Amino acid sequence: xxxxxxxxxxxxxxxxxxLLRAHLVKKEDLMILERQEEKAAALRLExxxxxxxxxxxxxxxxxxxxxxxxxxxxxxxxxxxxxxTDPQQVYLSIMAGVTIASIQxxxxxxxxxxxxxxxxxxxxxxxxSYTASDAVTRIELVLVQNLLNTTGKAIYVDDEYSIxxxxxxxxxxxxxxxYFMEAMIEAATEMGFNESQxxxxxxxxxxxxxxxxxxxxxxxxxxxxxxxxxxxxTEAALNTFRATSVFEDIKSGARAALDRAVELGKPSV
Numbered sequence: 437x438x439x440x441x442x443x444x445x446x447x448x449x450x451x452x453x454x455l456l457r458a459h460l461v462k463k464e465d466l467m468i469l470e471r472q473e474e475k476a477a478a479l480r481l482e483x484x485x486x487x488x489x490x491x492x493x494x495x496x497x498x499x500x501x502x503x504x505x506x507x508x509x510x511x512x513x514x515x516x517x518x519x520x521t522d523p524q525q526v527y528l529s530i531m532a533g534v535t536i537a538s539i540q541x542x543x544x545x546x547x548x549x550x551x552x553x554x555x556x557x558x559x560x561x562x563x564x565s566y567t568a569s570d571a572v573t574r575i576e577l578v579l580v581q582n583l584l585n586t587t588g589k590a591i592y593v594d595d596e597y598s599i600x601x602x603x604x605x606x607x608x609x610x611x612x613x614x615y616f617m618e619a620m621i622e623a624a625t626e627m628g629f630n631e632s633q634x635x636x637x638x639x640x641x642x643x644x645x646x647x648x649x650x651x652x653x654x655x656x657x658x659x660x661x662x663x664x665x666x667x668x669x670t671e672a673a674l675n676t677f678r679a680t681s682v683f684e685d686i687k688s689g690a691r692a693a694l695d696r697a698v699e700l701g702k703p704s705v
Contacts, residue, residue, distance in 0.1 A: 439455065439498060439500045441504055442503050443469070446558060447553065448470075448504035452468055454557075455583065456484060467498060468488070469490075470489060471489055502529075502530070506531070518543055518544055527548045532552065533700035534701075547572050549567070549572055550566065551590075552599050554609065556610060560586075560587060562587040562589070565593045567593050567594065567595060568580075604693035608693045617638050621634045
């Protein structure tokens, strides 16, 4: 199996490194297409596979192609790739908002998998959902599942609406968490902690809470009840959050992200 990663940016490099680290592909069977000469030269120094700057020199040799470019560059990319595509090739796209149908039409191919990873994939703690066109075989889906799992966890979903929903929850989700963390860090510094102390207090608290929830069967609600006591400090904070609708605001923010994801996926007229 020969794999071509198109795009030598952060996510492209993430997949290349993860595939090699997991021994899912040999270095000689991994190719990266990066059009910018300066970036291509830097990639060659990293020794993560064979680096090319033109599609004509590598596309035909690949069985699986990972599209890891910015979505706004998709039309130009399709135009350059289409003359060299093969109907038997499998295309895995991580371009946000670019639908399976538009990839099929743009490249003249049928086997397309659309995935939505998130930023923690860069450190092997990512969350990805993916779905596929009918032409993709079960064996090919298993291969892609294994590939995506090298960057964290991956789940298959039935339709592209669920990919948009993933964008709103886990795709944008790290920013929501960091936003909440930023508020707590600021609160800690206002209480007298220095910046370093505040960041450690908050980061370790978030890490511990997540590990606690993931390693036990209790729900988030049940853990909240365990931490809280009637008339205590936690209850005082939670009552303030409820009074200012923080819980509903978070849900509204996620819904706004979903609406925007759906809007971005609509064909332009």
